[in-house]
Amino acid sequence: MSSAISDLTSILTTAVSNLPPPDEIPTAERMQLLGIINQLQAQLEPIQLPLQRFCFSYPVKHYGIAVIRIAQGIGIFDAFVEAQGREMSLEELKSKVKGDEKLLKRVMRFLSANNIFQQSAIDLYKPQQLAMIFGTGSPPGDMIKHFHTNMQVTAKLFDYLELNDYKNPDDAYNAPFQLAYNTKSHYFEWLSHNSEKQEVFNSVMTQAQQHRGTDWFELYPVEEKLRVSSDRVLLVDIGGGVGHDTTAFKKRFPNLPGQLIVQDLPQVVDTVKGPLPEGITAIGHNMFEKQPIIGARAYYMRTVLHDFPDKQALDSLARIRDSMTEDSVLFVHEHTMPDGLEVPAIAATLDIHMMEIFSSLERTEKEWVTLLENAGFQVVNIWKEGSVGQSTALFEAKLS
Numbered sequence: 001m002s003s004a005i006s007d008l009t010s011i012l013t014t015a016v017s018n019l020p021p022p023d024e025i026p027t028a029e030r031m032q033l034l035g036i037i038n039q040l041q042a043q044l045e046p047i048q049l050p051l052q053r054f055c056f057s058y059p060v061k062h063y064g065i066a067v068i069r070i071a072q073g074i075g076i077f078d079a080f081v082e083a084q085g086r087e088m089s090l091e092e093l094k095s096k097v098k099g100d101e102k103l104l105k106r107v108m109r110f111l112s113a114n115n116i117f118q119q120s121a122i123d124l125y126k127p128q129q130l131a132m133i134f135g136t137g138s139p140p141g142d143m144i145k146h147f148h149t150n151m152q153v154t155a156k157l158f159d160y161l162e163l164n165d166y167k168n169p170d171d172a173y174n175a176p177f178q179l180a181y182n183t184k185s186h187y188f189e190w191l192s193h194n195s196e197k198q199e200v201f202n203s204v205m206t207q208a209q210q211h212r213g214t215d216w217f218e219l220y221p222v223e224e225k226l227r228v229s230s231d232r233v234l235l236v237d238i239g240g241g242v243g244h245d246t247t248a249f250k251k252r253f254p255n256l257p258g259q260l261i262v263q264d265l266p267q268v269v270d271t272v273k274g275p276l277p278e279g280i281t282a283i284g285h286n287m288f289e290k291q292p293i294i295g296a297r298a299y300y301m302r303t304v305l306h307d308f309p310d311k312q313a314l315d316s317l318a319r320i321r322d323s324m325t326e327d328s329v330l331f332v333h334e335h336t337m338p339d340g341l342e343v344p345a346i347a348a349t350l351d352i353h354m355m356e357i358f359s360s361l362e363r364t365e366k367e368w369v370t371l372l373e374n375a376g377f378q379v380v381n382i383w384k385e386g387s388v389g390q391s392t393a394l395f396e397a398k399l400s
Contacts (some may be wrong), residue, residue, distance in 0.1 A: 007171065009252060013272060013280070015071065016116060020033045020138060030042055035368050038115070040303055042072075042115045042128070047129060047133065047140070048132065050115070050130060054290060062151060062154075063110070063154075064114060064377065065144060065147050065148050065151055066148070066151070067107060067110045067111065068111070068116070068134060068144050069144055069145065069148040070107055071107050071111060071134070072134060072136070072141060072144065072145070073098070074097045074098050074099050074103075074104065075096065075097040075098055075109065076093070076097055076104075076107065076108070076111075076133040077131060077135045077136075077141065078135050078136055079093060079096040079097055079133040080127040080131055080132065080135075081132060082096075085127050087120065087124055087125065087126045088107065088125055089123055089124050089125075090122075090123035090124075090125070091123070093108075093125070096277075105123070108125055110179070110383060111131070112125065115128055115130070115181075116128055116130045116131050116134075117131055117396060127252065137344060139203050139204070139206070139207040140207075141198075141202050142200045142203040142204055142207075143203075143207065145165055145197075145200045146197075146200050146201060146203075146204045146362050148299070148355070149197055149200075150196050150356075150357060152180050152183050153176050153177045153181075153356045153357060154176075154178040154356060155175050155180070156179050156385070157176050157180045157352075159179065160175075160176040160179045160356075162182075163179070167269070168175055168355075169309070169355055169359035170309045170310070170311060170359055171309065171311055171312075171359050172186055172187075172307075172308055172309060172311070172312045172358050172359050172360070173185075173186055174359065175187075175355070175356065175357060175358055175359040176356040176357075177190075177356065177357050177358070180293065184197070187357055187358060188265065191264075191267075192265070192267045198267060199271075202241075202242075202268065202271055205241060206241070206242070206244070213385055214329060214385050214392075215248055215252070216245070216300065216333045216383075216394050217248075217249050217252055217253070218252075219383040219385060219394050220331070220383055220394060220396070222252075222253060222256070223253065223256065226256070226258075226297055226329075227256075227257075228257060228258040228297045229257060229258070230257040230258060231259075232258055232259070232295075232296075232297060233258065233259045233260075233261055233293050233295070233296040233297065234256065234257070234258025234259060234260060234296070234297050234298065235249065235258070235260050235261065235297070235298045235299075236261045236263060236291075236293045236296045236298070236300065237261065237262045237263065237294065237300050237302075238261070238263050238285075238287055238299060238300065238304060238320070239263070239264055239287060239301055239302070239304035239384060240262040240263060240266060240300075240302070241262075241264055241274060242262075242264075242268065242269070242272045242273070242282075243262040243276050243280060243282060244269060245278055246261075246262045246276075246280055246303055247276065250279060250280055252275070258297065259279065259281065260279055260280045260281070261280075261281050261282075261283060261293055261296070262276070262281070262282045262283070263282075263283050263284075263285040263287070263293075264282075264284070264285070265284065265285075265286060266284030268284075269282045269283065269284045270284070286310070287304070287316045287319060287320075288315055288316055288319065289319065290319060290322070290323075291319045291320055291322065291323035293323060294323050294325075295323070295324070295325040296323070296324075296328060297327070297328060297329070297330050298330075298331060299320050299323070299324065299328065299329075299330050299331070300329065300330075300331045300333070301331070301332050302317075302333040302334075303329075303333070303334060304336055304361065305317075305334065305371075306360060306361070306362060307331060307358050307360055308309040308358060308360050309358070309359045309361070310371060310374075313360075313372070313375075314375050316374070316375075317330075317371075317375035317377070318375065321375060321376050321377070321399065324399055326399065328398070328399070329396060329397070329398055330372075330377060330396075330397045330398070331395070331396060332368065332372065332393045332394070332395040332397065333391055333392065333393075333395075333396055334363070334368060334392065334393065334395070335347070335350070335362050335363075335391070336359075336362075336363070336365045336368065336384075336391050336393045337351060337362040337363060337364045337367075338364070338391065339364045339365065339366060349363060350362055365382065365393060368393070368395055369382075369395070372395060372397050373400070375384065376399065376400055377397035377398065377399065377400055378397060378398055378399070378400040379395055379396070379397045380396050380397065380398055381395075381396040382394070382395055382396070383396065
């Protein structure tokens with residue numbers, strides 16, 4: 001920590017400890033101080049925190065997502081990206097975007113109030129860091145589009161629970177999502193028929209991979225426990241997207257014998273750009289159908305089963321169990337909901353999100369073990385990883 005930051009931290013710590021009771025601070029001084037704190041927070045935050053706040057947190061969630069999405073549609077962010085981040089007047093901006101000037105001014109006022117732009121003078125706007133990452137095709141911009149789609153489901157969450165007498169959702173084909181979009185399709189099937197939303201979803205999942213924490217093979221003694229002959233399948237990555245985990249595994253263990261398989265829905269596998277590293281094969285596969293790879297040494301699922309309630313999760317696990325041999329092992333790498341009194345807000349929010357989209361949940365460690373045992377597995381080890389906001393665990397299971 002630099003000297004300046006260290007000094008600032010010390011000053012703020014002392015100031016907080018010496019603050020008078022809130023009701024003794026005059027309103028004007030209180031608001032001035034809050035304004036300075038807001039500026040300090042905007043300067044210090046890494047970019048993912050305000051983005052996470054817009055997508056998950058009160059008070060700006062629905063208005064923040066809605067207005068940013070409108071700004072994307074109008075073309076505001078693209079205009080500033082094209083102008084390489086220089087200041088623009090309202091008049092100049094109007095000439096580069098859709099819509100009328102009155103709406104544009106109101107949108108820019110909201111975006112400035114939320115530190116996405118800085119209004120340096122009347123009707124003169126300077127983009128902040130957030131503004132420059134919301135353009136067309138950017139992963140953060142896609143994240144806003146993704147949660148704008150999901151926000152329609154949140155708006156129907158009360159209606160769904162009211163209609164179902166406040167029964168906890170437990171079927172992936174009867175979730176608040178189906179009510180919101182008037183469909184009988186599962187979310188993933190619905191995405192496959194909405195190409196733009198599918199592309200945005202893939203982009204967001206790819207972005208999430210970059211903040212996923214420790215790779216499973218850094219937790220598990222791979223070279224000690226996962227040795228096979230070169231003609232056998234070493235690992236099947238089920239629901240492995242476009243192969244991020246398996247590619248990282250191959251890079252970490254380039255000389256480990258055995259074949260590597262990535263499986264996901266055909267519409268996901270079809271988006272793989274360029275050939276995968278030698279030794280890795282991508283296969284389009286629905287995990288609720290018979291597993292085509294029989295007798296692999298290891299089957300691996302990362303943040304896949306949390307998309308499904310027990311009903312569908314058990315069905316998928318049964319397909320894997322049927323394909324395993326006596327020495328096969330199943331790895332389930334998942335978020336674990338804390339079982340104690342202190343649950344991080346992000347974990348509790350993600351739990352509600354899984355409920356509204358999939359009728360699923362963020363399971364506790366005990367709930368994961370119970371699920372695997374009900375599917376006919378014995379959990380032989382749990383490799384834990386603590387992280388800020390959301391803990392994860394690698395469950396190692398064999399046939400019971």
